[in-house]
Amino acid sequence: MPHEIEATATTYAAPEVIFKHLFVADSWDEWASFWARARHEVVAYDPPRHCGYVAIAGLPRGYRVDITLEPHGVNTLIRWRGAFDGRIPGTAPLKRAMLRRRFGSFARRVAWHAERCEPGCPARLPVEF
Secondary structure, X not given: OEEEEEEEEEEOOOHHHHHHHHHOHHHHHHHOOOOXXXXXXXXXXXXXXXXXXXXXXXXXXXXXXXXXXXXXXXXXXXXXXEEEEOOOOOOHXXXXXXXXXXXXXXXXXXXXXXXXXXXXXXXXXXXXX
């Protein structure tokens, strides 16, 4: 049975700006602080509203993430959802707490950065979806 986590953040940055920060990997160092380098497989791609990936290497393994960008008045709501299987008995509560904290941090940080993105940020380069 999968365990689910959700975190949200709100920003005045447009969904297109947020989506670019999520899918231009070179921009991740601008807003994210990853524990370790992970490898992801993209499993959902609907710019600029939805993207999803599964972890295929790195930590944590065996989880899926879906990020949706939804209108919220004049703002954008970033909804970061994840699900994972509790493979090791008794570890699900700790893993859920850690991932909820990380997802919340990612959502807040990408929102904050997208609002203040400097001209040198890789996400500001021309990219077509």
